[in-house]
Amino acid sequence: MRTGAKFLEGIKKRNYNIYHLGKKIENPTEYPMLKWPLKVVARIHDMALDPKHSDLLTATSPITGDKVNRFLHVFGSIDDLLIRQKKMRFLITHLGSCCLMCPGLGGVNALYSTTYDMDKELGTNYHQRFMDYIKYVQENDLFLAGAMMDVKGNRSQNAFEQADPDMYLHIVEERDDGIVVRGAKAHQTGPMIADEVVIMPCDIMRDPKAKDYAVSFAIPADTKGLTYIMQQNLADALTDTAEGTDGMDLGNVRYGCQFGATALMVFDDVFVPKERIFMQGEYKYTSNLITRMGTMARMWQTGCRPGIFDLITGATKLIAEYNGVAKAPHVIDKLTEMSFLTETVWGLALACASFGKPVSNGAYLPDPLLTNVAKLQSTRNYYELVKIAIDLCGGLLVSVPSEKDCKNPETGKWIDKYFRGVADVPTEHRLRVVRFIQSLTGGPVAAALHHSGGPMQNQKIVIYRETDFNKKTKRVKVLAGIEEEEF
Ligand SMILES: Cc1cc2nc3c(=O)[nH]c(=O)nc-3n(C[C@H](O)[C@H](O)[C@H](O)COP(=O)(O)OP(=O)(O)OC[C@H]3O[C@@H](n4cnc5c(N)ncnc54)[C@H](O)[C@@H]3O)c2cc1C
Numbered sequence: 001m002r003t004g005a006k007f008l009e010g011i012k013k014r015n016y017n018i019y020h021l022g023k024k025i026e027n028p029t030e031y032p033m034l035k036w037p038l039k040v041v042a043r044i045h046d047m048a049l050d051p052k053h054s055d056l057l058t059a060t061s062p063i064t065g066d067k068v069n070r071f072l073h074v075f076g077s078i079d080d081l082l083i084r085q086k087k088m089r090f091l092i093t094h095l096g097s098c099c100l101m102c103p104g105l106g107g108v109n110a111l112y113s114t115t116y117d118m119d120k121e122l123g124t125n126y127h128q129r130f131m132d133y134i135k136y137v138q139e140n141d142l143f144l145a146g147a148m149m150d151v152k153g154n155r156s157q158n159a160f161e162q163a164d165p166d167m168y169l170h171i172v173e174e175r176d177d178g179i180v181v182r183g184a185k186a187h188q189t190g191p192m193i194a195d196e197v198v199i200m201p202c203d204i205m206r207d208p209k210a211k212d213y214a215v216s217f218a219i220p221a222d223t224k225g226l227t228y229i230m231q232q233n234l235a236d237a238l239t240d241t242a243e244g245t246d247g248m249d250l251g252n253v254r255y256g257c258q259f260g261a262t263a264l265m266v267f268d269d270v271f272v273p274k275e276r277i278f279m280q281g282e283y284k285y286t287s288n289l290i291t292r293m294g295t296m297a298r299m300w301q302t303g304c305r306p307g308i309f310d311l312i313t314g315a316t317k318l319i320a321e322y323n324g325v326a327k328a329p330h331v332i333d334k335l336t337e338m339s340f341l342t343e344t345v346w347g348l349a350l351a352c353a354s355f356g357k358p359v360s361n362g363a364y365l366p367d368p369l370l371t372n373v374a375k376l377q378s379t380r381n382y383y384e385l386v387k388i389a390i391d392l393c394g395g396l397l398v399s400v401p402s403e404k405d406c407k408n409p410e411t412g413k414w415i416d417k418y419f420r421g422v423a424d425v426p427t428e429h430r431l432r433v434v435r436f437i438q439s440l441t442g443g444p445v446a447a448a449l450h451h452s453g454g455p456m457q458n459q460k461i462v463i464y465r466e467t468d469f470n471k472k473t474k475r476v477k478v479l480a481g482i483e484e485e486e487f
Contacts, residue, residue: 188264
């Protein structure tokens with residue numbers, strides 16, 4: 001396994017094609033907007049090497065026989081699923097920022113079982129290719145990004161019905177030694193600082209006309225023809241403002257506050273060698289691949305959210321203390337509610353892992369119904385927690401001045417005097433906590449938590465599909481005397 005420094009060394013050697021604010025980024029490891037995500041991934045590598053964290057962050061791989069980072073591990077038991085949940089809550093509360101390595105793990109797990117199914121039923125050799133790949137990845141302890149989400153154009157049309165055929169990634173040429181693909185993946189977490197990108201289709205395809213869109217593969221993240229256009233949102237603008245300061249305006253001064261360092265990933269006729277292709281036209285298997293990826297992603301987001309809720313709750317408790325209202329009955333009630341909202345999601349997070357089942361070739365998947373209930377509940381509860389945090393924080397959440405104004409002697413003295421809460425807490429501490437709450441309660445963070453893993457309607461669709469309504473109506477019919485009891 002690599003240290004964080006080795007991970008960064010590897011990234012330095014790569015030749016990515018990244019754009020941000022109208023310019024090409026020549027040295028990603030020196031670029032301010034990439035500083036935080038790189039620091040997070042490097043820190044996770046270092047933590048995985050620390051014996052204190054090895055139970056949560058490492059596993060013995062049945063593929064290599066060696067210890068590997070759990071971000072590259074195939075879940076082989078309910079215990080693996082539960083550890084994954086505990087690891088998420090632990091990592092998020094430790095870092096206060098997105099781990100970035102989850103989508104790649106989803107790809108590893110979904111492809112492991114789906115390639116196995118395909119080979120068994122179709123006589124293809126995708127699974128062996130995939131096993132060779134995952135062995136290489138585990139042995140070199142690589143950071144994988146996982147890309148499913150196409151740009152999708154008109155959402156009411158299939159991939160093959162779009163006015164522009166490139167709205168979904170697709171094969172444009174088949175050669176003896178590989179394929180050429182064109183299209184774009186949207187909102188991708190961290191591929192511009194990853195070693196490899198694992199690509200999967202984003203829609204379940206049932207029509208043979210979708211064949212060219214049923215494509216999955218993995219390539220180095222700096223492969224020729226790949227372009228990354230990085231995000232720029234309000235949180236990023238704050239990162240800009242905070243350049244050259246202690247980072248107080250970001251709230252999280254240790255790891256920044258990025259919930260998805262994302263990019264649009266453009267594939268401009270990218271060549272994929274044969275040995276890296278894991279699906280090439282088998283559209284009927286997009287269902288297995290996407291459902292498994294989606295279920296896993298939703299499961300661990302429910303492990304992640306309670307960690308975020310812990311931080312929002314901790315910061316809200318602090319601001320209540322700094323404002324001198326911590327003992328007021330309505331504040332105690334609201335803080336209790338925050339804990340209730342958090343632990344409700346945590347209970348569901350553990351439940352969906354506990355009721356996991358083997359899916360194929362020894363790989364485990366969490367319970368789909370409970371997973372989707374958990375994810376939906378986590379999104380709802382986030383907004384409830386945000387309401388309370390905003391309520392108790394007060395208007396300073398909007399009007400907080402910048403660190404530069406706090407440090408300017410002309411203005412700093414007034415800020416220090418007039419933005420003090422209780423007398424024995426420095427004003428600066430109060431403002432730091434306000435910034436911390438600000439960073440976790442709105443704008444891009446809310447959208448990131450809402451949409452990553454799919455919007456709420458996606459979970460409702462699965463909840464309806466997975467609910468055994470017949471079983472429920474049957475019992476009513478028996479108990480109401482409409483049908484006879486069956487023994
Ligand atoms: C921070 C962040 C990180 C992410 N990281 C990754 C990543 O690493 N890898 C990855 O693959 N993806 C990633 N995603 C993508 C994420 O999965 C999508 O954003 C999400 O699934 C929603 O897709 P969309 O953004 O295209 O929104 P849309 O699909 O356009 O959804 C917008 C609304 O339209 C509705 N809608 C969509 N289609 C239909 C339809 N046909 N009929 C009726 N209603 C419809 C939805 O329910 C929703 O209410 C990330 C997203 C975010 C925000």
